[in-house]
Amino acid sequence: MPKKRSGGGLSTTQQAAKFLGVAALSGVVLAGIALPAAGALGLATKGTVEGFDEIPANLQTPPLSQRTTILDSKGGLIASVYSRDRTVVKLKDISPYMQQAIVAIEDARFYEHGAIDLKGILRALNRNVQAGGTAQGASTLTQQYVKNVFVEEAGDDPDKVAQATQQTMGRKIQELKYAIQVEEKLGKKRILENYLNITFFGQQAYGVEAASQRYFSKSAKDLTLEESALLAGLVQSPTYYTPVNAPERATKRRNIVLQRMADVGSITQAEADKAKANPIKLKVKKPKNGCITAVSGAGFFCDYVRNVFLTDPAFGKTKEDRAKIWNRGGLTV
The missing domain is CATH 1.10.3810.10 (Biosynthetic peptidoglycan transglycosylase-like)
Known part of the structure; x- marks a missing residue:
């Protein structure tokens, strides 16, 4: 086992083990590829591989949260609502x-x-x-x-x-x-x-x-x-x-x-x-979020849209489902 240095610090071997302890991956001992002797670094290879194999096979990637845009009948913007301001682009x-x-x-x-x-x-x-x-x-x-x-x-x-x-x-x-x-x-x-x-x-x-x-x-x-x-x-x-x-x-x-x-x-x-050599030149756009920032006189309609969405089963079986969809956003209403 690697020993601590005097003064309570970690030895070089221990630092290496801590940093490369994740090296035994994908069913092969990656440490054996990275370095001639993984054992010299104190790697618990067997335990690492077993833990690695127990991890579920696929990463679940939920849709990214985006802003929801609420428009009037003519396509004019009433308000933008979001939990995270994001617009996904290619x-x-x-x-x-x-x-x-x-x-x-x-x-x-x-x-x-x-x-x-x-x-x-x-x-x-x-x-x-x-x-x-x-x-x-x-x-x-x-x-x-x-x-x-x-x-x-x-x-x-x-x-x-x-x-x-x-x-x-x-x-x-x-x-x-x-x-x-x-x-x-x-x-x-x-x-x-x-x-x-x-x-x-x-x-x-x-x-x-x-x-x-x-x-x-x-x-x-x-x-x-x-x-x-x-x-x-x-x-x-x-x-x-x-x-x-x-x-x-x-x-x-x-x-x-x-x-x-x-x-x-x-x-x-x-x-x-x-x-x-060029100075930073910003043109900051203040974020507008929620019905409180709706165009003049339209806050009521924004609140109405939100209330209908969160209470109508057509948009999700449960209140929690509807709230999750609303918060995820990316909608145009």
């Missing part, structure tokens, strides 16, 4: 800059590795050992997408959200198994599309289309290089890097993304330098 309707920026900063080898990035794991492990802690993670975009699915399914239930985001070995193994399945089933382009539609960008905006509208009052397909880098930088910490309340931090983070894009060859160094 990958072709997302700026190529945005696609490149999110891949560069979150998972530069996205198109080269499978669901698990062994090189990324080893690189992160090395840096974490050098830092004496957890300085860097190694989650792929696919793993992040799976985690976001868990969070989306949890809805607004704080206990379920906490459970979906807990950093336990069991949760990590579960994420990895589903990530493998998602890679096989969807492919890279669909995973990237799903990721950009599910991710939270701050300011009540879920998905890149809602984020683009919120910060720049434009569609995601029209995002510029600088705007794309800004949004991609928000994913790590939407509150800390928000350009609305922390423009200096947001600028520094945006520039990190731009430099990363240059480093991986998505853009040239000259393009990155030119974009870095």
Whole structure:
């Protein structure tokens, strides 16, 4: 068994075991592929594989919650209602800059590795050992997408959200198994599309289309290089890097993304330098949600629509079913 170092810290072997304890996956001992001797890292391979095999075979992906639009008889907007402001769009309707920026900063080898990035794991492990802690993670975009699915399914239930985001070995193994399945089933382009539609960008905006509208009052397909880098930088910490309340931090983070894009060859160094020199230019659109924000004099009709939907069995057998559909949204009434 690995021993603790003096001072109560973890030995290099223990840190490796903690970080790579999820390596025995998919019916094969992945640790044996990643490293010459998994035993030297203290991996409980047998238990990991058994736990892995007990996980259900398919990841359940409920429809993403979106805004519901309530219109008048002439098609005019009365109100928008949502639990999460999101508009799902196709990958072709997302700026190529945005696609490149999110891949560069979150998972530069996205198109080269499978669901698990062994090189990324080893690189992160090395840096974490050098830092004496957890300085860097190694989650792929696919793993992040799976985690976001868990969070989306949890809805607004704080206990379920906490459970979906807990950093336990069991949760990590579960994420990895589903990530493998998602890679096989969807492919890279669909995973990237799903990721950009599910991710939270701050300011009540879920998905890149809602984020683009919120910060720049434009569609995601029209995002510029600088705007794309800004949004991609928000994913790590939407509150800390928000350009609305922390423009200096947001600028520094945006520039990190731009430099990363240059480093991986998505853009040239000259393009990155030119974009870095530009100040952040926002055109923030305030979110309007609920019947209270309905156009003048139409709040009653909005409330009426909501009441009919929640009480009419035509929209769901039980009150809970109807409420779930209403909160999921994506309706045009």
